[in-house]
Amino acid sequence: MATLTLDSVSKVYKAARGKPVLAVDAVDMAVADGEIIGLLGSSGCGKTSTLRMIAGFEDVTSGHIEVGGRMIDNLLPAERNIAMAFEGYALYPPLRVRDNIGFALLRDRQPRAEVKRQVEEIAELLEIVPALDRYPPTISAGQQQRTSLARALIRKADVFLLDEPMSQLEPQLRAVLRARIKDWLITRKMTTVFVTHDQTEAIALADRIAVMEEGVLQQFASPDELKERPANLFVASFIGEPPMNLFEARVDRSRSGLGLAVLDAGGRPAFELRFPAEIAGLADGARVHLGMRPHRLRLGDRAGAVQGIVTSHSWLGDQTHVGVEIGGTECIIVAEGEVPARLGAQIAVEVPLRAVHLFDAEDGRALFHGAEAAS
Amino acid sequence: MSYLVLDKLKKRFKNEIVLDGASLDVERGETVVVFGPSGCGKTVLLRLIAGINEPDSGTVHIAGQEVTYLAPEHRDVGMAFQNFALYPHLSAFDNIASPLSARGVGRAEIERRVHEVAGLLKIDHVLHHLPKALSNGQKQRTSLGRALAGNPGVLLLDDPLRNVDAKLRYEMRLELPRVLKAFETTVIYVTQDYKEAMALGDRVAVLMGGGFRQVDRPAAIYKDPDGTDVARLFGDPTVNLVPGEIREGAVTALGARFPLAGRLADGACQVAIRPESITVTLDAASPGGAMPIDLGIGETTHAVPVELDAVTPLNVRAVMLLRTVDGRELLATCSEDEASRLPRGHGQGQAHIRAADLLLFDPGGRRLRPGERQ
Amino acid sequence: MERQTTTGRVVRVMLLTLVGLFFLFPIFWVLLMSFQTNQDILRIPPSIFFEPTLGNYKALISGRLESTAGVLEIRFMNNLMNSVILAVSSVALSLLLGIPAAYAFARFKFRLGEDIAFTLLSFRFAPPLLVLLPLAIYFQQMGLIDTYIGLIWVYQLITLPLILWIVRGYFEDISEDIEHAYRLDGNGWFKTFLHIAIPLAKPGIAAATLLSFIFAWNNFVFALILASADKQPVTVGALAFVTASGIQYGQIAASIVLSVTPTLLLALYAQRYLVEGLSLGAVKG
Incomplete structure (x- = not known):
């Protein structure tokens, strides 16, 4: 319930042998009051180090962290008024689940009846009512994780930090609990930073996502923005399941509009795309990476469609994933509902301009997003 | 008689009944996904087919022959394990070659078969590596390659995609049907992920409470489940x-x-x-x-x-x-x-x-x- | 939290040095003694400055000890050879018996399995002296006293439980699925044992071999009672330096240095395995 600012925060770990490791590299991040932020990246990308620096478990090597305009760099973790849910749960084994959850409130000498009411409210929200009077070691991993979440979410703190908060949730509960937690955070205007390696979870919960890789903040934007305007090739390939279809391609401006000669793995031309829109800034013959999000592609035989062969087909109940081989390259298309397609059959794939993303062949920086030209 | 027949299999460990009369018929060349919540006995079922464990009662028939109590090495069965179970002291090549060398296949033939399987699984370039030098995805493919190399009559896949990351899991989900069809083998695939079940199975066998609750094509189970428990297993979010x-x-x-x-x-x-x-x-x-x-x-x-x-x-x-x-x-x-x-x-x-x-x-x-x- | 002050670091280094000195000083002192004459050793106050001499080593190797009381025949080299024969054969026999047994205990659940394994371990609980007297009488009657075979047999009490229990732990840590996979490839259980279990338990087997070798090498009391001079290992042989005319500290020191050297070299050589083995054993792999 306060703003959180990271001002050029870096973390260097001194290694016993070899070079010091730059785990977090000058990360800037301004989090608004009540905003939900996801720190997303694969293991070792620096997301957990960042979270631990905010919590105060790690020193900041350089830079500053402010909460509500107050510098907290030199405060002990207990003095920061920050609540945290740990990845390893860190429950107190000799206390019942009920007392684990209410621990901070009881310590602050809140009336017992009030604590009981609040504990039961959050226990109902997270479906741990049956476990309230048991001890942590006797409940399942999923329940332990929900207890640890409840212990953090029940507090009144300036900032809430959640480390991999939902990795152990039972599949049948995951969707509903995610939604309930999001509702809880939004209605109480809780400023939240959570760490996850799972982009689905980040997209489901966060207002904005900080994508990190090798200690560097790659992009800090809303989920929609990450999908429609990924800042670079890394973000584009990290966000989305199935991931973005990626190809090498060459820009062709010999005729009007934008032409793309898509190349296969061996660098030979596989198929061609042509869009009538006038687009500035792309040089004729430039080598680029072409990205196309699977569910922006459509199966259908309108003008400009490319022909391919169906190589895989899986229907998942509410959506269908179709793999198509086009001129020696593989492409995934996601369609809503049930779509018939026989393995080995000919199929036409429509590529709307909106599906197209172009990235620099050298440094992977984004050059063009179809969503911008299409809107 | 079907190619693989499980008849009223019962198995208990200590006081816990894991399987209580599980019966299933699988046709030759068919892929059946055994799907159920964790702890429903999926892995135990595979172990009974493989001969790693023996049932308390009931029988297993493969190709018309009873194999219920036959040692694993005498059944025509290949298996890929959830934790890969690669031989850490052998190269990827020797791992994949293992079922062939055990059957006394000649050196040249082994070379040919291993490269064929590795090519299909796209791991030809890492065949000389030890397992510890392989990425998770390559380990997973090596373990699959080893199970396939002997061209077994029955292929058992025990949640093989459990320990690879989301991206690789997705790739394999699309690729596996093609690989399995190439070998024309009879496949029992165990998973806890309904997406894998629907994407890979010719039929899905829902295992719950010690027996098969419903066995049918994915579409039929999704649209026409026999019970709320079956219905709740499919879909994200669920019903x-x-x-x-x-x-x-x-x-x-x-x-x-x-x-x-x-x-x-x-x-x-x-x-x-x-x-x-x-x-x-x-x-x-x-x-x-x-x-x-x-x-x-x-x-x-x-x-x-x-x-x-x-x-x-x-x-x-x-x-x-x-x-x-x-x-x-x-x-x-x-x-x-x-x-x-x-x-x-x-x-x-x-x-x-x-x-x-x-x-x-x-x-x-x-x-x-x-x-x-x- | 990884915060450490400078004072903390200094205190830590000092403590480590102290501990190091405490353990290493006796060894250093013995090494010095082995190059001194008895007069130098017994000088008061002791000094680390002296005229170094190889006399002690010469005496040991030649087997002739010349002292004020006359010439004494000692069979140190013979004893050293005995030590090697006894330790190597005992460990080899234990490996031969212990590894298959360890595998059986690790993999196959059979009736009384745990009890048998525990009984084997319990041999290590009783003080050796307790069994020595009856054992000496049995051996006398069976003609096993003062034979290599008899001693190797008794040494199994030391080496076998050690190998059995350490190696069993390693076998248990090998994922059963790896062995199942090998069976399914078409190999019987014995091939699986030879080609999968043993190679994977190698670090454990190396660690167990080294430890049991050291224990066997250092044994004193069994050999003291059950063997006479020509079958004695160095540990017992060193008693010969306690002569009527005094204790030959120089030669004792030299014999300690010589008898420690093989185990020390072996330990240094196998250190990699040992550390790897002792730590890996705890982690499932």
């Missing part, structure tokens, strides 16, 4: 279950009356609704405004007033948490583009549900099919 009341050819649920297509006896029931078959419109007064939605022509839809509590986008679709007037939670999904127009906080609106999309179950969770005599 909504609400209480209902059958009276005079209609079912009342969520405050709306849905006509039934056939006859059912009056009484209490449970109603299941898939999230993707609920369409949500928001009132004009809500932030985000009215959502224009094409509900189709000639469909009987029923509107239930709801409060929208939260929106959590998934990869392709977004999940909406709805609350009905009497406080019941419903999950609905919509496309990503529709979701971007929804408010961050709460909103008021209507949930539209078609009578044809309802699945009815008796209070005990058994399926009620309209038209059937009770």
